[in-house]
Amino acid sequence: MPKYYGGIEAGGTKFVCAIGSGPDEILAENRFSTTSPSETLGKSVDFFLHYKDEFPLESIGIASFGPIDLNLDSATYGFITKTPKSGWSDCDVVGAVSKYFKIPIGFDTDVNGALLGEYRWGAAQNISNCIYLTIGTGIGGGAMAGGNLVHGLVHPEMGHIRLQRDIELDPFEGCCPFHGSCLEGLASGTAIERRWNQRADTLEFDHPAWELEAEYIAQGLHILICVFSPQRIILGGGIMNQSQLFPKVREKVLSSLNEYVKHDAILENIDTYIVPPGLGNRAGVLGAIALAMKAAE
Ligand code: ZN
Numbered sequence: 419m420p421k422y423y424g425g426i427e428a429g430g431t432k433f434v435c436a437i438g439s440g441p442d443e444i445l446a447e448n449r450f451s452t453t454s455p456s457e458t459l460g461k462s463v464d465f466f467l468h469y470k471d472e473f474p475l476e477s478i479g480i481a482s483f484g485p486i487d488l489n490l491d492s493a494t495y496g497f498i499t500k501t502p503k504s505g506w507s508d509c510d511v512v513g514a515v516s517k518y519f520k521i522p523i524g525f526d527t528d529v530n531g532a533l534l535g536e537y538r539w540g541a542a543q544n545i546s547n548c549i550y551l552t553i554g555t556g557i558g559g560g561a562m563a564g565g566n567l568v569h570g571l572v573h574p575e576m577g578h579i580r581l582q583r584d585i586e587l588d589p590f591e592g593c594c595p596f597h598g599s600c601l602e603g604l605a606s607g608t609a610i611e612r613r614w615n616q617r618a619d620t621l622e623f624d625h626p627a628w629e630l631e632a633e634y635i636a637q638g639l640h641i642l643i644c645v646f647s648p649q650r651i652i653l654g655g656g657i658m659n660q661s662q663l664f665p666k667v668r669e670k671v672l673s674s675l676n677e678y679v680k681h682d683a684i685l686e687n688i689d690t691y692i693v694p695p696g697l698g699n700r701a702g703v704l705g706a707i708a709l710a711m712k713a714a715e
Pocket residue numbers: 577578594595596597598600601602603
C-alpha cells in the first residue's frame with residue numbers, strides 16, 4: 419500500500435497544499451493567496467477533506483511563516499505568535515487542522531521545513547550540518563545540526579543579525595521596524611525596493627544594487643559560518659533568482675573570512691558550499707511533506 423502525506427506551505431503571501439511522498443510523487447496540489455486565517459486555513463482543510471477517501475493521509479506537515487510557537491509544552495504550541503501580518507497574530511494553525519484530522523501533525527518554520535526537504539531530496543542530502551537562508555520579501559533561516567532541525571527558546575531568527583553599514587556607500591538606514599539595519603533591514607526585497615525606489619525584480623542585471631546586496635549577504639554568511647560551522651549553505655528566496663548574486667556572494671565570503679576557516683569546502687570548493695536549493699521553488703511545499711513524514715515516524 420502506498421503511503422500518502424499532506425503538506426501545507428503556509429506563506430505570508432500564498433499557501434500551497436499538496437499530497438504526496440516526494441518530488442516525483444505529488445498526487446494533488448492546490449495554491450491560493452493568503453487572506454484571513456479562517457478563509458485560508460479553511461481552504462487548506464477543504465483540500466485534504468476532498469481527497470480523504472482517495473488518498474487517506476498518514477500525517478500532515480505544516481511549514482509556516484512566523485514567528486511561531488514550537489514549544490510542545492506551551493499552551494500556544496502550534497500558533498503563529500506576534501506577527502505584523504494583519505489578522506494572523508495569536509492564530510492557532512495546528513489546531514485549525516488537527517480539529518479535522520486525528521493524525522500526526524508536523525509543524526515548523528517555513529525555512530526549517532525547506533531545509534528538511536533539501537536534506538531528504540535536494541541540495542543537503544547527506545549533509546547533516548546545514549543552513550538554509552531565504553532572501554525574499556523578508557529574510558529567514560533554518561539550521562540543521564547533527565541531522566536535527568535547530569529549535570531552542572523559539573527558533574533561529576537569522577534575518578535579524580546586525581550588520582555593518584558604510585553610511586557613505588549606503589545612506590539607507592534599513593527597513594526593519596525592530597532593528598533598522600539588520601540583515602533583513604538591509605538586504606530583503608523590501609529593503610532593496612525602498613533603497614532604490616524600484617522593485618528588486620525590475621533592477622538591471624548590472625545595477626549597483628546587486629554589488630551592495632552581495633556585500634550584505636556575505637556579511638551575514640560570515641557570521642553564520644563562524645557561529646554554526648555549517649557544511650553547506652543553501653540560499654533560496656525570490657531575490658536569489660538573481661543568479662549573478664551567487665558568484666559575487668561567494669567571492670565576498672572568501673574575502674571576508676580571509677582564509678581564517680581552513681577547510682577545503684570553503685577554500686577550494688566554495689561553488690558547492692554556497693548553493694541554490696536543489697528543489698528550486700518547490701522546496702517549500704516539499705519541505706512541508708518532509709515535516710509530515712518526520713511526524714509519522
Ligand atoms: Zn531586524
